[in-house]
Ligand SMILES: Nc1ncnc2c1ncn2[C@@H]1O[C@H](COP(=O)(O)OP(=O)(O)OP(=O)(O)O)[C@@H](O)[C@H]1O
């Protein structure tokens with residue numbers, strides 16, 4: 190095989206209480222990653238991140254993955270996911286590269302086996318090898334990561350409304366905001382919410398998923414970074430959203446809702462950010478299937 194070309198989509202990590210454990214694959218937007226054998230490891234970027242994402246393989250999530258897999262390749266990233274938005278822009282090239290190298294060199298990894306390898310790339314972006322973006326990017330659906338294991342659960346058919354406010358939040362800074370220890374009572378509540386969320390997906394109960402998205406410790410510490418957070422969340426709920434969460438480390442907020450309510454939810458959320466003087470980009474998508482060869 191001379192070259193492998195894959196589609197690696199945006200993802201929404203945490204889903205509230207599932208900090209560093211749960212993540213959701215989105216159908217769009219997605220990066221296209223091309224990988225071909227080369228004399229030395231090299232990265233090229235075109236699109237949204239060109240100019241701002243480092244090309245040095247040691248500082249690029251895709252470069253660290255290729256190094257971890259011991260392959261000299263040319264990686265071309267067609268970047269379509271807003272960097273530092275909370276939509277897994279750093280994970281998609283890492284996941285896409287792991288998947289493509291596995292195909293190109295017939296290495297025989299399963300999708301689950303590729304998750305911890307792709308997670309090594311996240312060190313370049315977040316300083317730690319968290320897998321809650323690369324997991325869903327590779328596996329699709331709602332993904333649970335725990336140690337070196339990753340499992341995917343099919344989601345009910347919900348619309349995902351993503352609102353990207355014009356606010357800067359880096360994953361590194363948002364991680365530093367979190368306390369090293371949480372009180373037992375808070376821990377119990379968070380474990381309960383994360384479990385209920387997975388149970389809601391397994392039993393195809395979007396209302397249970399939505400309730401479980403809200404009220405996590407992650408939301409408590411990070412929502413102050415997002416001006417207008419509570420009003421935006423209330424706006425979405427008033428228009429029929431099942432629930433709202435900070436996507437990854439933010440500042441994007443996602444709402445899950447029935448398809449027919451998605452335009453109303455989007456409008457309400459943008460309107461509430463507007464009242465706080467904040468402009469936004471937005472999109473509506475569905476749950477994604479995981480990285481694919483194209
Ligand atoms: N291949 C890459 N693609 C995108 N960003 C990268 C890549 N390699 C390194 N980075 C760096 O990662 C940072 C963006 O990652 P960060 O984790 O902060 O945001 P995100 O992935 O968009 O959001 P989140 O992880 O919260 O979903 C930027 O500083 C960017 O330069």
Ligand SMILES: N[C@@H](CCO)C(=O)O
Nearest residue numbers: 202209360364437438
């Ligand atoms: N779980 C990570 C996701 C970052 O995309 C965090 O919230 O820091």
